[in-house]
Amino acid sequence: MLTDQYELTMLQAALAGGTAHRRAVFEVFARHLPGGRRYGVVAGTGRFLDALAEFRFGDAELSFLRDRGVVDEPTLDFLAGYRFTGDVHGYAEGECYFPGSPIMVVDGTFAEAVLLETLVLSILNHDSAVAAAASRMTHAAGGRPIIEMGSRRTHEMAAVAAARAAHLAGFATTSNLMAGRAYGVPTAGTSAHAFTLLHDSEHDAFQAQLDSCGPGTTLLVDTYDVAKAVRTAVELAGPELGAVRIDSGDLAVAAHDVRELLDGLGASGTRIVVTGDLDEYSIAALATAPVDGYGVGTSVVTGSGVPTAAMVYKLVAREDAAGELRPVAKKSVGKPSRGGRKVAFRALADGTAVAELVTTATLAATPENARPMLRPLVRAGEIIGREPLAAARERHRAALAELPAAARQLSHGDAVIPTVFS
Amino acid sequence: MLTDQYELTMLQAALAGGTAHRRAVFEVFARHLPGGRRYGVVAGTGRFLDALAEFRFGDAELSFLRDRGVVDEPTLDFLAGYRFTGDVHGYAEGECYFPGSPIMVVDGTFAEAVLLETLVLSILNHDSAVAAAASRMTHAAGGRPIIEMGSRRTHEMAAVAAARAAHLAGFATTSNLMAGRAYGVPTAGTSAHAFTLLHDSEHDAFQAQLDSCGPGTTLLVDTYDVAKAVRTAVELAGPELGAVRIDSGDLAVAAHDVRELLDGLGASGTRIVVTGDLDEYSIAALATAPVDGYGVGTSVVTGSGVPTAAMVYKLVAREDAAGELRPVAKKSVGKPSRGGRKVAFRALADGTAVAELVTTATLAATPENARPMLRPLVRAGEIIGREPLAAARERHRAALAELPAAARQLSHGDAVIPTVFS
CATH class of the missing domain: 3.20.140.10 (nicotinate phosphoribosyltransferase)
Structure with a gap:
């Protein structure tokens, strides 16, 4: 039909x-x-x-x-x-x-x-x-992995197909669990601002996530103050902290600042993931920033224009x-x-x-x-x-x-x- | 999931x-x-x-x-x-x-x-x-009905939801049969260029469609030569011909020409439906053209930008x-x-x-x-x-x-x- x-x-x-x-x-x-x-x-x-x-x-x-x-x-x-x-x-x-x-x-x-x-x-x-949009983004990202996270920006079943198409064209992973189950696309995802806000403090939220997911997890650091959050994250997780995610602000500037801060705290192995309305152009603009991975939502599931x-x-x-x-x-x-x-x-x-x-x-x-x-x-x-x-x-x-x-x-x-x- | x-x-x-x-x-x-x-x-x-x-x-x-x-x-x-x-x-x-x-x-x-x-x-x-795009298009169309026909331009299940949303926002009908069955949206549709091309002549194609669907049907008149097709259509269907559809060219000019031709052939009750990459702006531009209905595809299912x-x-x-x-x-x-x-x-x-x-x-x-x-x-x-x-x-x-x-x-x-x- x-x-x-x-x-x-x-x-x-x-x-x-x-x-x-x-x-x-x-x-x-x-x-x-x-x-x-x-x-x-x-x-x-x-x-x-x-x-x-x-x-x-x-x-x-x-x-x-x-x-x-x-x-x-x-x-x-x-x-x-x-x-x-x-x-x-x-x-x-x-x-x-x-x-x-x-x-x-x-x-x-x-x-x-x-x-x-x-x-x-x-x-x-x-x-x-x-796939055409994802292919361009993948190239723009160089060898850095991209996670597809646009499910919420498109029809619920289109989201599953979009995750499949993005992976086909080079994206590393998807947030969409159904795409994992239906097509074997690797899935990823840790936490949103809501998780931090649920807790009485950012400290409590990070501790709860680390207790549950281990130090290899990705902590979201831009709910309140990025620098303070990064310090709290490394204090709690130690230098084994897997990654931090930045979802707002000038991502290039923020990535440089956070890299410097992490290195200063001895967490030189902790990766930086950036998200927030990225497309192939903004990914390309971040080529020289100390970024280890990207999360892309709206632009990939809507074909970037x-x-x-x-x-x-x-x-x-x-x-x-x-x-x-x-x-x-x-x-x-x-x-x-x-x-x-x-x-x-x-x-x-x-x-x-x-x-x-x-x-x-x-x-x-x-x-x-x-x-x-x-x-x-x-x-x-x-x-x-x-x-x-x-x-x-x-x-x-x-x-x-x-x-x-x-x-x-x-x-x-x-x-x-x-x-x-x- | x-x-x-x-x-x-x-x-x-x-x-x-x-x-x-x-x-x-x-x-x-x-x-x-x-x-x-x-x-x-x-x-x-x-x-x-x-x-x-x-x-x-x-x-x-x-x-x-x-x-x-x-x-x-x-x-x-x-x-x-x-x-x-x-x-x-x-x-x-x-x-x-x-x-x-x-x-x-x-x-x-x-x-x-x-x-x-x-x-x-x-x-x-x-x-x-x-729905936001469909609402604008509905207003641009004045009282003229719009048929949603964009299923082929979006994910197959998104198409069903799009037909529902467009109808909610004022579209009259949809081409999508699943939207008819799942949500009761009125459905419509008659024929494509492929039907004309299937036959050994446009005459044969129109005759077959009229035999099957009756003179109230909509004949597609731009496969070869529009004026010739309109004459053939009225010759075969008589003045009871329901409508003709124009899918290419300068739609305003074509609508004026076809209206004049239909009236001259005594088919003043035959309606003119236009289709072909229409959006709210091109619909508005056709306000003074003798058009009786619009078919809209790509632009409505993709939210018109x-x-x-x-x-x-x-x-x-x-x-x-x-x-x-x-x-x-x-x-x-x-x-x-x-x-x-x-x-x-x-x-x-x-x-x-x-x-x-x-x-x-x-x-x-x-x-x-x-x-x-x-x-x-x-x-x-x-x-x-x-x-x-x-x-x-x-x-x-x-x-x-x-x-x-x-x-x-x-x-x-x-x-x-x-x-x-x-």
């Missing part, structure tokens, strides 16, 4: 008109990279495959559609037996993509494939937007009355599409990406100095593309390393490599 | 330290209205109450927490028996709010209330951001060692909080709002010319604040009508009424 109504009304009309079972090829692509991004990051593929396996219309859903008069009985019959039996190819999760990259290719009957539009796009648009990835799902080929597969394309002003089923390759020179090659031609072999981008995800309805999240995380690291250095500039600009259509 | 890890580590430390069962009051509020908005819209209250009723830690969750070593056994025991037994008051859903408004007040033990932070904020921040509402959940009072409830507040630079449990009133002059009064005082009665904003939602753990979505929709209409006219300006600015603390 994670479906737009028009998918069902189109299905009804196509069933009645005899065109519903024509073979149809839909492609997912982005016309542009919003927000002046240099590259996109494919994320959500694994979640889509999980959702596809569960994509059914049960009795409760069918009753709703019948009672509301959304579609007629033949359409309800079709939906009751719905299974996707076609093929899906796609860019592997973690790959980078560019304008026009055929990120996913769904090949089935019109009836089977049209119903997947909303599901495919919801998942890929959300997860890829988060680009909350959705602008991917669309378009019919590019379908069978005609004679049973032949024909390319199709709309001609809408400003939003034309390119007809024909596509394949894609990343052209490389000395191991560095130089172009995205997208072609409707049937090639006998992979072009020289290029690697194929599409891999099978679903074959005749059977899901064959599942993989551990760690594989996607490692793939993203490699895919990003393969791009020209300009990809890692944070300023707005064009895609870092051109897409060449043929 | 829609919880941040630090809520559980704080719980563990407080249980061990003997402070977990102190009475604690947390408040949800927004320090500012992001994006230069003149007012905020409370949305998600009903979803929060539903989620609260289901907020439990089951065996699978407890096993995960145990296996990962997130918390100790006494904490797991507490979680196994977790029920919220406190009180919640809040602004009713659909109300407008302002910086510092105590949108929700959660009164329980620290242990019971701290666990709700992520859940409360995820729901209210997401839904209120969407403000994807999250910046609400926070802060401890404002808690019992001390002597059992007395004391106000507490952090002093973090730039993010101080105001201690003490608050009540709020909307001050009115001749029926128009003039100020938001927020006080920590215990008042004997509602101040003159003011209405109380907090109402009971949960009493001793029992959920008593549920209401039909239609009630929240009607309340928002009334709450917005009560604000000064400047509230309806689309330009960036300050909150339309001041918040007066005492």
